[in-house]
Amino acid sequence: MCPLNTAAYPDALALASSSGLTVGSVAAIQKLHIQTIPLGESPKRIAYQEATSTYGIITMRNNNITAPSVSTLCQNVTDSSDIVNGTDSESRFKKDAIINSEVHNLLIMDKKTYEVLHVHKFAPTEWGLSIFSYHCNEKDYFVVGTAFVNEEGSSGINAEYGVEKWGFRQGLR
Numbered sequence: 001m002c003p004l005n006t007a008a009y010p011d012a013l014a015l016a017s018s019s020g021l022t023v024g025s026v027a028a029i030q031k032l033h034i035q036t037i038p039l040g041e042s043p044k045r046i047a048y049q050e051a052t053s054t055y056g057i058i059t060m061r062n063n064n065i066t067a068p069s070v071s072t073l074c075q076n077v078t079d080s081s082d083i084v085n086g087t088d089s090e091s092r093f094k095k096d097a098i099i100n101s102e103v104h105n106l107l108i109m110d111k112k113t114y115e116v117l118h119v120h121k122f123a124p125t126e127w128g129l130s131i132f133s134y135h136c137n138e139k140d141y142f143v144v145g146t147a148f149v150n151e152e153g154s155s156g157i158n159a160e161y162g163v164e165k166w167g168f169r170q171g172l173r
């Protein structure tokens with residue numbers, strides 16, 4: 001859950017559950033007006049970017065579940081799996097260990113229509129842990145904290161931060 005205060009949703013809340021994203025506002029008569037957006041995967045973190053009127057949402061789904069979700073249905077997708085699936089013998093993780101892993105994604109969602117504008121799929125053992133919107137040098141970014149998790153052993157979590165810029169014409173880069 002996080003507070004949300006925009007012109008469209010003054011004094012509102014964004015609630016993430018295992019079944020979707022709910023945006024609601026409390027009216028003067030103390031009734032909660034909500035709208036549920038089915039994602040088909042579990043939202044983990046959310047950030048709002050006022051300049052682009054978008055939400056950045058980190059989600060997770062089980063790689064073995066074939067049910068449709070917003071990340072599998074979106075047409076505008078980037079992928080960072082080449083980081084892990086390199087051809088060198090020193091690759092961080094074996095491919096057979098990746099098969100049963102959780103899949104983490106970054107969704108870029110329009111604030112007014114709730115349309116998923118873009119999906120960035122993290123590498124198979126890369127977990128999205130944190131997100132925030134950042135403004136620097138007249139540009140707006142989503143900063144995403146991730147960790148590479150070694151599912152074969154109890155040791156080995158490598159944390160990283162990635163900066164993702166969202167623009168209406170250029171997409172995520």
